[in-house]
Amino acid sequence: MVPMFAAAVIIYEFLARWVGFKSFETWILNTESQEQLHKDEDSDEGEEFSLTAKMKMVMGVCQTVQNSLDYVASYCERVKNLFNWTIPFLSFMAATFLITGTIVLYFIPLRWLIMIWGINKFTVKLRNPDYEENQELLNFLSRLPSDVELNQMRIISKDSSKSKRGTLKSRRHK
Numbered sequence: 001m002v003p004m005f006a007a008a009v010i011i012y013e014f015l016a017r018w019v020g021f022k023s024f025e026t027w028i029l030n031t032e033s034q035e036q037l038h039k040d041e042d043s044d045e046g047e048e049f050s051l052t053a054k055m056k057m058v059m060g061v062c063q064t065v066q067n068s069l070d071y072v073a074s075y076c077e078r079v080k081n082l083f084n085w086t087i088p089f090l091s092f093m094a095a096t097f098l099i100t101g102t103i104v105l106y107f108i109p110l111r112w113l114i115m116i117w118g119i120n121k122f123t124v125k126l127r128n129p130d131y132e133e134n135q136e137l138l139n140f141l142s143r144l145p146s147d148v149e150l151n152q153m154r155i156i157s158k159d160s161s162k163s164k165r166g167t168l169k170s171r172r173h174k
Contacts, residue, residue: 086150
């Protein structure tokens with residue numbers, strides 16, 4: 001039922017854009033931006049910002065956006081490196097987990113798995129009061145290198161191999 005609903009929403013958005021109607025998302029964004037504009041006009045009546053203060057605010061927002069995009073891009077690169085088998089052990093572990101999960105989902109109904117997960121989620125503090133939540137998927141992905149880290153490792157390995165060659169040559173000449 002859920003996949004059919006998701007497909008219906010996608011088809012509706014496609015047809016609305018193709019025919020030229022405003023989509024529901026555009027309508028919501030326009031109403032939210034108009035409400036925000038009215039709130040900003042009401043709040044800005046009492047205070048005036050200098051040009052430098054406005055520039056500092058814009059630079060702060062730009063830095064936050066840039067850091068957020070870097071974070072998302074880094075994790076996307078890590079997922080790419082997972083599927084490229086950059087670190088074979090972690091890729092093998094992920095493939096084994098996915099195959100095991102597929103087999104479990106084949107034999108055990110999803111409704112039971114969700115019920116077991118929910119019971120575990122809500123009773124974990126009763127069973128173990130010192131339990132701290134962690135994000136296993138993010139921890140797993142943090143062990144994979146991003147493209148920037150891969151390039152840094154390559155540069156370091158090239159530098160270390162050059163220094164080893166240099167020490168071998170200097171030993172031969174002595």
